[in-house]
Amino acid sequence: MFRPSTNTSSHGRGLSANNRANGCARLSKRKNREGVGIRMRMDSAPKHDGDLQNLSPRKYGALTNIEGINYSRLPSGEQQQKEDWRTFRARLVSANSRVVSGQKQKPRNFNSAEWAHEIKNIEEGCVLVATEELKNRPLLSEVVILVLQWPVNSSACKLIVLNKMFPYDISSMDLVDPMLRNLRLPAFMGGPAMGGLGFGSKFHVLTREKGVAGFESILPGLYVGNIGVALQSAMSSDVAMRLYLGEVELEKRHLTAQVQAFGWWKIVACSRDAIFSTIFNTAQMWRHINDLLAT
Structure with a gap:
């Protein structure tokens, strides 16, 4: 009878192949790890x-x-x-x-305390700064817009114009909420959308003061209120506040197109003091933020 051959060269070759495969897998993983490390060292700034x-x-x-x-x-x-x-x-x-x-x-x-830099994606609390492409559009030239809402699960967004003074005396206007007429605050044109109930039904009050009733944080150190409680706080408080009548309501895709396709806006993240400063006049906000971007 023939005894089973003790030559395991065929089986040995199988083990060797497995070992080689395992070795290649380990080498590939090590190279991947090294590649990630190299990319991390080479990318001195995040890409997104x-x-x-x-x-x-x-x-x-x-x-x-x-x-x-x-x-x-x-x-x-x-x-x-x-x-x-x-x-x-x-x-x-x-x-x-x-x-x-x-x-x-x-x-x-x-x-x-005071900084500004451009970012690639719109986010809540950032500002949109008009570019030179809008210099021939009087309503949009040198405008700074604050993004109030940029919801993930919605196609619409909400914004307010920060640096356009309201052209009328609100104390003599027929506003929906009579409390608005009694506010002794600087009034600004927040946007064309006034709401279906009448003029002034959509408003926002901004303040730097923390803990005021009816106000919520929009970014660190800046708070916004748009309900009756906020109006009562604004009437009884002696802290600095600003009133914005109206708002801007847009489809997010339309605003993104204005940025990417038309180059109308710079997307800028900036500090509270760059938005709500008591040092410079609000009319100077556009130039001030651009100066911060350049220095």
Whole structure:
């Protein structure tokens, strides 16, 4: 009888093939990991605004492998915990940006109280700054618009114009809510949409004061109210507030087309003080934000 052959060359070749396959898989995984690490080091700035939004202060440790960031200019310790994510993002953008000064490039200066930088995607609390494409349109020239609502599950958005004074004396106007006539606040033209109930049925009041009844945060340090409780607070409070009559209601796709196809707007994230400053006149807001973008 023939005994089973002890030659396991065929079986050995099978094991060798498996080993080679496993080895290739491990090598591929290692290369993928190395490739990710290389890409992280090469990409000194996130490519999408969504990436920036994920860079919360709780993730500072994950940034230490990314080259190109000047960490000496970033906050540390207790300041990191207090800084909101928009300011943190602005600080990262500033640390990775340079401006031309004379014949040289230098890092951007960063003021944690007053800053502005462009972003790629519209988000709640950002502003739309009119470009030179709108300079021949009187109603839109040098306009700054605040995005109040940009809901994920809706095709519509809501905005208000920030820097166009209301052309009439509201104390003598027939407004839907008579309380509006009694407000001693600077009045602005928030937009053409006044509501179906009559003129002035849609309004918004902005303030920098935290904790005022009827107001909700639209971005860190800026609060908006649009209900009767907010009006009562505005009447009884001596803090700085601004009244905006009307609003802008648009399809999100139409606004996106205005940005991408027509170049009408810059999408800008900016600090509370760049929107609601007591230092400069509101009519100067458009120029002031553009100056912040350039410095």
